[in-house]
Amino acid sequence: MAEDAPKETPPDTAAVTGRNPVRTRQAIIEAATEEFSTLGLGGARIDAIAARAGLNKRLLYYYFGNKEALFQAVLERAYENIRSAEHGLQLDEVDPVEAIRRLVSFTWHYYIQHPEFITLLNSENLHQASHLKKSQRIRELNSPLIDTLHRVLERGRAEGLFRAGVDPLQLYISIAGLSFFYLSNRHTLSAVFGRDLRQPKAEAERLSHMTELVLGYLLR
Amino acid sequence: MAEDAPKETPPDTAAVTGRNPVRTRQAIIEAATEEFSTLGLGGARIDAIAARAGLNKRLLYYYFGNKEALFQAVLERAYENIRSAEHGLQLDEVDPVEAIRRLVSFTWHYYIQHPEFITLLNSENLHQASHLKKSQRIRELNSPLIDTLHRVLERGRAEGLFRAGVDPLQLYISIAGLSFFYLSNRHTLSAVFGRDLRQPKAEAERLSHMTELVLGYLLR
């Protein structure tokens, strides 16, 4: 071996397998998100997460301590992501009817594009939000959506478009629930009612039904 | 730990729980329902179910074969129960508005009184309804609710009360989802929005909001 040759500075790909804590952390979170959202907290396997991430299992403990803490980190990331997406909504800048449409549509499409968010929330609720309650991070990420929706409803009422007396939190939960339940439960619903709710056509129908339902209620 | 320990030589009291297959079966299903609904399919433990039922673990295998089949039996029982409750609704015998009120209220209260139904469905959906699809029994238990709702909507439309063009399945999913999502996700929602949705007052508000929402949409 050319023993005197200067060691060639390794190209920036050294991080793929190691020595890049940020990337390693990220890889673990991603692999864990897949595993937890597919199999639930109880069904997920630490070995499988390590294998998915292509990392030594010991590293998961080095970075996160234990399975539950890793689950919490996955949840935190999931909330960071949706909060970040909510930022682009800008409901204050369109007319109230359009704002409601946009909110319904955003919620629907976000859940469709992030099915892991649904199953992670279901797992967390199965455990009575115990990880979320421990999380400082999630408390910091409080959503501005309820306040924004409050202003939208108020504008709509002021313009004589919307009915009065609508609790923005109740409405928000309804809008979220209309999408969430359909998507979360479509496997059982499809089986029970013998209609495949996972088809694109069914999904389009769902969105228009939900929009009609919410606006049909709000508009006086 | 102790659940597994060898027992002291027991006196000849094999008849304590009795050689009563029906009762034994029932005891297993109930214990399994608690365990699965509390911990999910992956988190449930066969040992724990046997302990809850006060029965020898081997009996679970004698009656149900394995864990997944037991889960399926639990699901089947859950569907039998809700179908049986739905029987008392008699929506065809009241006026359309009252029928809708009754359906919303029934759904809400059934979920409240059977929280295990919610978590079992979430578990089953996590596994993409695989057990449900295998179940002959659940297919036999098809719900008459969509047909009934169809007739209610038709009557409402004929009387000039309700809007036209409402898909009864979509509406049913919405009614179910409004309750289901709130109850299923109230732990995370409470934590995220800092408002305790598990309090009686919050629950009363939810029911009136849902009723208003659905009727506000339907009534023209």
Next chain:
Amino acid sequence: MAEDAPKETPPDTAAVTGRNPVRTRQAIIEAATEEFSTLGLGGARIDAIAARAGLNKRLLYYYFGNKEALFQAVLERAYENIRSAEHGLQLDEVDPVEAIRRLVSFTWHYYIQHPEFITLLNSENLHQASHLKKSQRIRELNSPLIDTLHRVLERGRAEGLFRAGVDPLQLYISIAGLSFFYLSNRHTLSAVFGRDLRQPKAEAERLSHMTELVLGYLLR
């Protein structure tokens, strides 16, 4: 195969590998005693104990729950054994000098023949007797030795042979300690003092030294 032939009642060796809980329990205790006494509580390996016993590792948990409980069971057995051996001493039936000789000699030879007793006690003391304190069994096994020794000393004093004012517990601890320390520490002592204390001749010298020491003190 002679399908109608009566199944030959299995000879009494069916218990070697299984289905004999008493023998299984015994085999585990024996294997665990070897392992714990050789490597200490922290150094002992559950896998190794199972292998030594020729049993499935799971069985150790079935019978004893966990490592610490198994260690406790080993300790209890060790105390049962020494108590049982003490029973044969019958110090009340010989003259006081012979009784003291016999006690010193018994203690010495018991420790020599049961080296595991020494290391087990050392391990238990390292952990501040935490397992022993938990053990109901050991409390039941209280030794009659202190009372017996008290009577021996009293007899010796009455006969004008022994000095007065000897606390039997202190003397018992001294007699035990003279043997125990030598045997427990002979590896380091041999190394430090460059004299092999594990040789038969050294052992014989030790016994006569101890007997002389104790009787030299007692006799007036």
Next chain:
Amino acid sequence: MAEDAPKETPPDTAAVTGRNPVRTRQAIIEAATEEFSTLGLGGARIDAIAARAGLNKRLLYYYFGNKEALFQAVLERAYENIRSAEHGLQLDEVDPVEAIRRLVSFTWHYYIQHPEFITLLNSENLHQASHLKKSQRIRELNSPLIDTLHRVLERGRAEGLFRAGVDPLQLYISIAGLSFFYLSNRHTLSAVFGRDLRQPKAEAERLSHMTELVLGYLLR
């Protein structure tokens, strides 16, 4: 758990404990002494030692190579300490009876004040003095005590005070064992005999018993 977690980017305070090899080495030895004497060789954890010392785990390897070598260093330090204390005894300068008293008392108090010495020796004996045998350092530290005791016994005999024919090594082992066994085993002894041997009063009684025992034997 947290001991292993990745640290937040630390400010440039590498000098907190300082680039002081002597002090670092000392800190490691002290932390390791606590850990090994508390938990034994098998129960001690490298991580815990590093945490106790407030140092990076890697440093322990830098200075000592591996766990066993560190244990050996701890042992060597323990022997250095006791040899150093023995230096102050000056048994040759007092009368024989006083010399024996002093030796018994010194041994007793040294063990009381250095409980780690007892458990370290027990650990080393569990492993059959394997580390001690490897240690050049400990061989260099040979104790003058046996020779000194030999002279004391000889003086006593010459003065007609002490009996003849006493092996100084046997006597030394007896003196050490009387203290060592009591202190090493007081947890189990207290539990078994239902008398708290760790109380100051019990300790005072022990010292006077031992002195009486040894002198009662020696004095003719």
Next chain:
DNA sequence: GATGAATGAGCGTTCATTCAT
């Protein structure tokens, strides 16, 4: 119909140790 005894596979976690800088 019912049970205590037994098992192979795999779980989450931790170990002492090494790498790269």
Next chain:
DNA sequence: TATGAATGAACGCTCATTCAT
């Protein structure tokens, strides 16, 4: 001299399941 990142092996323990009676 010092450290954060990384690892293979193994740990104590538990899993769903089956055997033998």
